[in-house]
Amino acid sequence: MSNSTFSGPVRSQNGFQTVSIDSTTGAVTTTSTLGVTSSVTNLTTTNLYFETLDHATSAAINATATATAAQVATGYITSTSVAPVTITLPTGTLLGAALGATAGTVLDLFIDNTAGASTVTVAVATNGIKSDAANTTAASFGQLTVASGVTGIGCFRIMFSSATAYVFTRTA
Numbered sequence: 001m002s003n004s005t006f007s008g009p010v011r012s013q014n015g016f017q018t019v020s021i022d023s024t025t026g027a028v029t030t031t032s033t034l035g036v037t038s039s040v041t042n043l044t045t046t047n048l049y050f051e052t053l054d055h056a057t058s059a060a061i062n063a064t065a066t067a068t069a070a071q072v073a074t075g076y077i078t079s080t081s082v083a084p085v086t087i088t089l090p091t092g093t094l095l096g097a098a099l100g101a102t103a104g105t106v107l108d109l110f111i112d113n114t115a116g117a118s119t120v121t122v123a124v125a126t127n128g129i130k131s132d133a134a135n136t137t138a139a140s141f142g143q144l145t146v147a148s149g150v151t152g153i154g155c156f157r158i159m160f161s162s163a164t165a166y167v168f169t170r171t172a
Contacts, residue, residue, distance in 0.1 A: 058112075061087050066125065069098035072158075076110045079146075082117040092127025092165040095158070105160040108171070113152035120146040122156060124168050131159075131169040141169050 059071035062081040066088040071077060072095055079085050089095065099105060113120045122144045124130060134142035146154040155172035 061085065066090065069094040072109060073098045073107070075108060076112065078112045078115070079120045080115040081120075084118045084121070085116070086121045086123055087111070088123040089125050089128055089158075089168070091125045092160075092162075095128075095166065096160060096163045099160075101160040101163050101166075103160060103162050107158045109156045109158055111146045111154045111156065113146045113148050113154075114150060116148040116152060118148055120148075120152075120154075122146070122154070127165040128158075128168055129166075131167045134169050141171075143170050 057074045058076035058078055059067070059074050060078050060080070061067060061071065062079055062085065063083075064086045067077065067090060069090045072090060077087065079087075090098075095101070096105075099107060111120055111122060130142055130144075136142075143154075146152055153172075154170060157169050157171045158166045159169070160166045
């Protein structure tokens, strides 16, 4: 198991997590500073890294709208609409203020459209731009639509370049 040492301010939006692997049984136990513990048994893979995010709250957006900073800050937005929905992200200023963002703050945003019956499209707002990867690889990193049904989950990374401006990329 490796340890990391940081020499500056460390910030986590969702808490920090400790992962331990029992060398005899291969059991993996994770404990977060939020008090959530989970474990996996019979694991035989070595040098394993995984991250578990538990979104205690989520926001529902079922019609075309601009998401509030509070909705995006949950990290998990659902849509169950039968009609197409466009979710415009809040401005960099509003989202940055809600998160207490500084340059380097990162938020992963999940859009869950598995219970929806039509496409959800994500749009960025003022002080939010698509990343270079999103612009040059539009079919993957730049894909801003989330299909409905069983494959209807998208993960988007919001990376702040300052307290009031972010870059946006699809990661899954």
